[in-house]
Amino acid sequence: MTVTQGADLGTATRILDTAEELLQVRGYNAFSYADVASALKLTKASLHYHFPSKAELGVALVTRYSDRFAEGLDRIDDTDNSPPSKLVAYVDLYAQVIAGGRMCLCGMLAAEYPTLPPPMQAGVRSFIDRNQGWLAGVLDHGTAAGSLHTSGSSADAAMMLLAGLEGAMLVARPYADVERFRSAARQLLAAVGVRTH
Amino acid sequence: MTVTQGADLGTATRILDTAEELLQVRGYNAFSYADVASALKLTKASLHYHFPSKAELGVALVTRYSDRFAEGLDRIDDTDNSPPSKLVAYVDLYAQVIAGGRMCLCGMLAAEYPTLPPPMQAGVRSFIDRNQGWLAGVLDHGTAAGSLHTSGSSADAAMMLLAGLEGAMLVARPYADVERFRSAARQLLAAVGVRTH
DNA sequence: GTCTATAGGCAGATAGAC
DNA sequence: GTCTATCTGCCTATAGAC
Numbered sequence A, B: 001m002t003v004t005q006g007a008d009l010g011t012a013t014r015i016l017d018t019a020e021e022l023l024q025v026r027g028y029n030a031f032s033y034a035d036v037a038s039a040l041k042l043t044k045a046s047l048h049y050h051f052p053s054k055a056e057l058g059v060a061l062v063t064r065y066s067d068r069f070a071e072g073l074d075r076i077d078d079t080d081n082s083p084p085s086k087l088v089a090y091v092d093l094y095a096q097v098i099a100g101g102r103m104c105l106c107g108m109l110a111a112e113y114p115t116l117p118p119p120m121q122a123g124v125r126s127f128i129d130r131n132q133g134w135l136a137g138v139l140d141h142g143t144a145a146g147s148l149h150t151s152g153s154s155a156d157a158a159m160m161l162l163a164g165l166e167g168a169m170l171v172a173r174p175y176a177d178v179e180r181f182r183s184a185a186r187q188l189l190a191a192v193g194v195r196t197h
Numbered sequence C: 001g002t003c004t005a006t007a008g009g010c011a012g013a014t015a016g017a018c
Numbered sequence D: 001g002t003c004t005a006t007c008t009g010c011c012t013a014t015a016g017a018c
Helices: A009-027 A033-040 A044-050 A054-079 A083-099 A105-111 A118-145 A154-177 A180-189 B011-026 B034-040 B044-050 B056-081 B083-099 B107-112 B117-144 B154-176 B177-192
Strands: none
Touching: A009 A033, A009 A044, A009 A105, A009 A118, A033 A044, A044 A154, A044 B056, A054 A083, A054 A105, A054 A180, A054 B177, A105 A154, A105 A180, A105 B056, A105 B107, A105 B117, A105 B154, A118 A154, A118 B154, A154 A180, A154 B011, A154 B117, A154 B154, A154 B177, A180 B107, A180 B154, A180 B177, B011 B034, B011 B044, B011 B056, B011 B107, B034 B154, B044 B056, B056 B107, B056 B117, B083 B154, B107 B117, B107 B154, B154 B177
């Protein structure tokens, strides 16, 4: 770790930022070291200094994304108190992603799953588990308090929400239309008793 | 068109079958002519005789898949009369796909969308439009008859169902667990008033 | 840390014999 | 229709100078 700070991001971080966008837009199998290098005006060899193999770069990308998403969940827990408002904030997390023409990084990797290096596969599962677990917790609190209503177990309802949001990003992409995502998300929230006006 | 029939499928069809599976499992950007050729014990050059470019093969795959799916919708219309039973049959269409470890072909292509040749992109949108339209029709009939209940427009509810099912396939893949898909699907159907036992 | 140069392999695609 | 042979280009990755 160098002593750079603030706006001086450091090369490793800039590589991750560029590769992250390429991964979310095109997929892991459809971007190359050459793409990242040309975007950053570096050479491929320099990238290999920071991330020796594409698999290692991929693992770093999944880990960072999943950890940042978990931080987002923590922020929601600190900010929004009622389960319904937590779910609305959760949807916003996804809306921010798709607004940039991107797919959820782990949703993209779920599609490419069989082609991924095993450590990346584990990262994808971890992302899903963390999100499903968090959602199930919110749903449990909400149903106990009477502000949410699920049919079936909280784990199943959490699965439906996660799947629905990932799928809504997926089918909204071809139309480059955030509203398509938002209306699907509203319907999903309505399914667990959240009223959005 | 040759005069072959029955079990003698014809090379073009065998190519499509093999490429379709590879596409649904690995994605368009993660399979090659070499993969298809080795599976069929042909050479790459032979494949190019039937499908001059990968883009043309890709278009043929989307078209065939989308048309077959539409035939599936017609069969449901001919077989199941009540809107709720139509939706259950619709879910079964997806369940058959994921049971083979595959992703919906057009869901996969939606993820890879920005990297696809424009004619393939059009095919993906067409698939989504057809399915959303069919679902909206079923929902309209169901709500009119009182056997289904949607919050919001039928188009929005159709979008949610389509997104939810595509997403359920996506997030179920890493666990190779059809039950994960089925429980999410049950929740989605419950959201429009279908009771499954 | 970043570079030039290069290796070795695989991609999609074509020419031409059979 | 299917083959062998080949082309061109891009891929991931490495060696070694600066």
